[in-house]
Amino acid sequence: MSEFLFGVYGEKFSSRALGGGTQKLTRKEVKTLQLNIGRRCNLACHHCHVESGPKKTEAMSSSDINRVLEILLRNPKIDTLDITGGAPEMHPDFRVLVSGAKRLGVRVIDRCNLTILYERGQEDTAEFLAQEGVEVIASLPCYSLNNVEKQRGKGVFGKSIDALRLLNDLGYGKKSSSLVLNLVHNPIGAELPPATEELERTYREQLETLFEVQFNKLLTITNMPIKRFAHELEREGRFEGYMSLLVNHFNPSTLKSLMCRDLISVGFDGRLWDCDFNQMLELPFAGETKSLEETIWNDSDWSRFEGQPIGTDGHCFGCTAGAGSSCGGALT
Numbered sequence: 244m245s246e247f248l249f250g251v252y253g254e255k256f257s258s259r260a261l262g263g264g265t266q267k268l269t270r271k272e273v274k275t276l277q278l279n280i281g282r283r284c285n286l287a288c289h290h291c292h293v294e295s296g297p298k299k300t301e302a303m304s305s306s307d308i309n310r311v312l313e314i315l316l317r318n319p320k321i322d323t324l325d326i327t328g329g330a331p332e333m334h335p336d337f338r339v340l341v342s343g344a345k346r347l348g349v350r351v352i353d354r355c356n357l358t359i360l361y362e363r364g365q366e367d368t369a370e371f372l373a374q375e376g377v378e379v380i381a382s383l384p385c386y387s388l389n390n391v392e393k394q395r396g397k398g399v400f401g402k403s404i405d406a407l408r409l410l411n412d413l414g415y416g417k418k419s420s421s422l423v424l425n426l427v428h429n430p431i432g433a434e435l436p437p438a439t440e441e442l443e444r445t446y447r448e449q450l451e452t453l454f455e456v457q458f459n460k461l462l463t464i465t466n467m468p469i470k471r472f473a474h475e476l477e478r479e480g481r482f483e484g485y486m487s488l489l490v491n492h493f494n495p496s497t498l499k500s501l502m503c504r505d506l507i508s509v510g511f512d513g514r515l516w517d518c519d520f521n522q523m524l525e526l527p528f529a530g531e532t533k534s535l536e537e538t539i540w541n542d543s544d545w546s547r548f549e550g551q552p553i554g555t556d557g558h559c560f561g562c563t564a565g566a567g568s569s570c571g572g573a574l575t
Contacts, residue, residue, distance in 0.1 A: 270503070273545050275507075280511060282328065294471050318543070355380065357406035373415065379425070426446065432466075433485040464569075496567075513539045
C-alpha cells in the first residue's frame with residue numbers, strides 16, 4: 244500500500260518542491276559522512292525506520308571500516324563522522340572506527356539509544372566515549388515514562404535516565420564541560436514535532452527537577468513514513484492521513500538546509516546513498532540506476548559528488564514539513 248502511495252506523493256514532492264521536475268535537488272560540498280555500521284540493536288522501537296532489533300545480523304566488515312578511515316584521510320573537507328545503526332556500539336569495530344576518526348581530527352557523533360550502556364560488554368562504553376571526546380546524540384522521545392515505554396518498550400525509561408546520569412557524571416551535558424550531550428525527541432504518533440524552543444524548555448525543567456539530568460540541546464525529528472512506522476500506520480488505517488499532514492505543511496524554506504545537501508550515507512555493505520532514509524528505501528544514489536551503484540571502494544575522491552542530483556520520493560515531505568527535520572533537528 245505505502246509503496247503505491249509513495250509514487251503518488253513522490254510526484255507531489257517533485258511538483259511542489261522541484262517545479263514539476265524542472266529543478267533538481269543537488270548536493271553541495273560533502274561535509275558529513277553518516278555511517279550505518281549495522282542493524283543489530285538491543286531494542287526494537289515502533290518508529291524505527293531501519294527496522295533494527297536484537298536478531299539482526301547485518302554489520303559492516305572490518306575492511307570497509309578501514310576503508311572509511313582512508314576516505315576520511317583523503318577527504319579532509321569531510322569534518323564529521325555520524326555513526327548510527329542499530330546500536331552502533333554493538334559493532335565489534337566500533338571503537339576502532341571512533342579512535343581512528345578522532346586521530347584524524349574528525350568530529351565524531353555517536354547516535355546512542357542510552358540503554359545500550361547497560362548491556363553486557365558495554366560496561367565501559369560511556370567512559371570510552373568521554374575519553375575520545377565523542378559527541379553523544381541520545382534518543383529520548385519524551386520526558387515521561389509512559390510515552391517513552393509506549394514507543395520503545397517496558398523498562399527503557401528507567402535505564403535511559405540512569406544512562407543520562409552516568410553521562411552527566413562523566414561531564415556530558417554540563418556547562419563547564421566540552422562533552423556534548425544532545426537529546427532527540429520524536430513524536431509518539433502520527434503528528435509533527437512541536438516547536439523546539441518551547442519543548443526544550445519543558446524537557447530541561449522536567450529532567451532537571453525530577454532526575455537532576457542535564458543536556459546541551461534538544462533535537463526534534465519527524466517520524467518518517469517508511470518501514471516499521473509506515474507498517475504501523477497502514478495497520479491503523481492512518482498512512483494516507485499522515486502523508487496528507489506532511490504534504491499540507493510543506494515548507495519551501497527548509498530545502499536549502501536539508502541534511503542530504505552536504506551529507507552522504509554509507510550502508511553496512513559499503514554502498515552509498517543520499518541519506519539514511521533513501522538507504523532504507525533503496526533509492527538509487529544521486530539518481531543513478533542500480534546497475535551503476537556507488538560504493539566506498541569505487542573512488543576515494545569525494546569532491547566529485549558536489550553538484551550531483553539527490554534522489555527524492557514521497558518521504559521527503561517528512562524532512563520538509565513544518566519547521567523541517569534532519570538528523571540535526573529542526574531546519575528553520
